[in-house]
Amino acid sequence: MELRHLRYFIALAERLNFTHAAAQVHVTQSTLSHQIRQLEEELGQALFQRTKRSVALTAAGELFLPRAVHALGELDIAIALLSPASPELTGQLRVGTTPTFDIHVIPRAITAFTARHPAVRLTVEEDTAASISRKVLQR
């Protein structure tokens, strides 16, 4: 298992659509399909149920998701802590987030970030993954 698998897994858990999730993590649908299957094989458990043109988390997937999100969040914080307290980073930072990250990661990330960069005005907007990607694409 590598972080790659977790990133892909979380993307798919949020989108529940291989094609869209693949785009989000910047790989092709084929690659995402491979890697998810690989993760499932390593865990000896299906994480997703692929039926009737729809993708859903299995019970195992539901169990795995919060842990995976938490582990990645922990590393985000670690990286933020390491960033050499860049002498006076200022300005405005707007962050868009999906519900899953908003619950599990964002609060801790804000804590770490604002402690380090008190001069940055930070706003967070929650929205669906689909809506966020639309906004990003509009730029």
Next chain:
Amino acid sequence: MELRHLRYFIALAERLNFTHAAAQVHVTQSTLSHQIRQLEEELGQALFQRTKRSVALTAAGELFLPRAVHALGELDIAIALLSPASPELTGQLRVGTTPTFDIHVIPRAITAFTARHPAVRLTVEEDTAASISRKVLQR
């Protein structure tokens, strides 16, 4: 960054010796050296101080270590939770651990494991990494 980097980093942080840490994670000294450097480059920070034939954690490394350990521990628990509550796993399980893991990971792992496998008698022994690997090699 991949989980590989974290595993290697933690091993080196515990051993503070490239050759020994490399053996622990089953790669060569050369590979470990490469991967650690790669991690440091990605983070933009030296994690270890290589001076006078000795290796030590830098301040950044000290900051990074507990987060890395915690993230990996979280995943260990996730994996343990997923293991299909194998109908009546029984017997005795002896676990050897290094101090770092004993503090950060073992307590949570025990909680998850005993909840799932109440019939297994579990004992944990803490010792130095060097001593543990010696014991393992004796088998």
Next chain:
DNA sequence: TAAAAATACTCCATAGGTATTTTAT
């Protein structure tokens, strides 16, 4: 039919190895 996931195959980036050099006791 479309729209999405799985599969077959190809390619190449890089993890990991061997051999050697450098550095410090």
Next chain:
DNA sequence: ATAAAATACCTATGGAGTATTTTTA
């Protein structure tokens, strides 16, 4: 003289891609 880390170079595994097939609303 020795022990350990860095470096140069090579190999081959597997991540990622394209193209195609299968599946099901």
